[in-house]
Amino acid sequence: MKRYPAYEFPEYVDWAPDAAVQADFAARITANPDRAARIAALDTARLLDLYWGLVMARLHDVQLKRWVKQGVISKAWLGSGEEAATVGPCAALQAGDVVSPMIRNASALIERGVDLQVCFSGYLGTTDNLTGGRDLHIGDLAKGVIPPISHVGDIVPVIAGCALAFKQTGQPNVALTWTGDGSTATGAVHEGLRVAAALQVPFICVIQDNQVALGTHGQTHFKGDFLAYGAAYGCAVAEFDGNHVLDAYAATAWAAERCRAGEGPVILVGRTFRMGGHATHDER
Template sequence: MFDPPEYVNWKPDPGIIAEFEQTLTRDSQRASIISELTEKQLLDMYAGLLRFRLHDITLRRWVKQGVIAKAWLATGEEAVTIGNVHGLDRAIDKVGPMIRNAGACHEMGISVADMFREYLATADSPSKGKDLHVGSTTNGVIAPASQVGALTPVFAGMALAIKKRGEKAVVLTWVGDGATKTTAFHEGMNLAAVLHVPAIYVLQNNQIALGTRFEQHQAGPFTAWAKAYGVTGLSCAGNNVLDTYAATKLAAQLARTGHGPVIIFAETFRMGGHVTHDEIDARQIISKAMFEYWGKRDPIGMYESYLERHGVPKTNLEQAEAKVIEEIARAEKEALESRDRKMPEPETAIEGVYAGQDSE
């Protein structure tokens, strides 16, 4: 009952499955990267997708139950984030998620309970109840700023530091189709390009920015931008987790070996509102045909069906699913316990913020 209507009774459509398979073979380098994935890696990505979806479903339920007022969800866009993060070397690389890339936090090692705590603003949440933009430098996650596009120059700077120190890491951040229209994006992207730093920018085109459709804020094709900035551009099918994974592997290899920044263009679709409270508006702004087109391309359904066809035993899929369901249920319980016992004291409002420190 918390799924978009297009996902209820979802079944793989033969034409869509053929398209999914074709995407995986159209580029020999990507096909070879995918063929090297072990069953464990394949199942880890499956678990990552489910974790992200169930994280969002829990938040949606909390909104309906009055636990929280609203939530920013990524339903339908999970494969961009999960494929990107799994394509990195998570021991050394760093990521900068937007609020719609919450799954990146889970995959980098921030617990789902902490993600939920942040929504509940508890004293034991990562920001101690101050901000639901989650980050953790020990996990290699830079928290997003509210101003969209702002991480673009920050990531150019981080990549410059890596380059100057001669380190092997790369950094990756996501930029929404709308956020690419900010000055910060253009300044940061150009800076990364001219300094030739190991940064990957994923332009996550979910076809809408708040209530403005893609064609209302952009005239030409995104892919032309790589040439304009003088960097490598790789397109990928954003709802195909294996394609987003393979594109990231290639991008990381290029950036890691001194080829400068890479833009990954990921086409996907927001299967709901900007926030939970404008889902009805989204259905009026975006055509029914678009919802139907993308609804047939549920990233999780398509991937599950791929795994079944490619010999992953159903029991292994069920086991992975059961483990994630259990993990989310435990995380929800722990976070709600924090809400009952660990809400921040009012005096702590000025701790850990610049104004509070300056006033001493």
């Protein structure tokens, strides 16, 4: 493979594998027998698709960051380092399922078949975008992507409603969205989870715990454990390594299987960390 220095990711300059990290990655795969079986069932093509998704997600963010430095756009919200928390869950879904990403989960659009040019045009505000250039938050209903909104957390009851529609119409589909550790402080998140559990709808809520809400550390704004939400609302709950795409995939595949079997919603807690500022204007 020919390498072009101008296009190298800065964090990969002089990079070398860490044996301890590799061992931890491998151990995570075998820690849960159900997930290990699901991962073992992935063929080479599926594994390459997962890798492609991670690379495309990072390239998307790299391009946005370059545009910020060039003055093309004013700022961007990046998911660098958290790609697995988006790519893994999306890979576990099927045609007909719906997702609604947070702005940091922009790679969900790519995973669901939205052209990369469309994703970029959302930031550029051009009229060829699906929103006609009116807003950054984009989606494509034809591809099962419901646009996110700025009011973090408010999309949870919306997607729970999509799951209710699937249940009422007898469609074997799943509705999935992400919410950050910070946005779990909003009432809308809890209203959505309570209704989803009460009505036993096929809904997956991924709590993407990147350990910081804007500029507030997670241990400052929340003293509990997100895994306790399962008992509180009466639904299944599990956690996955949000930096491990195979673990994220297998956990979501398990959750989706439960949903399709009529066993109600699932809360997944993805443990990850934010590798930068809240947005590019907040870089240190």
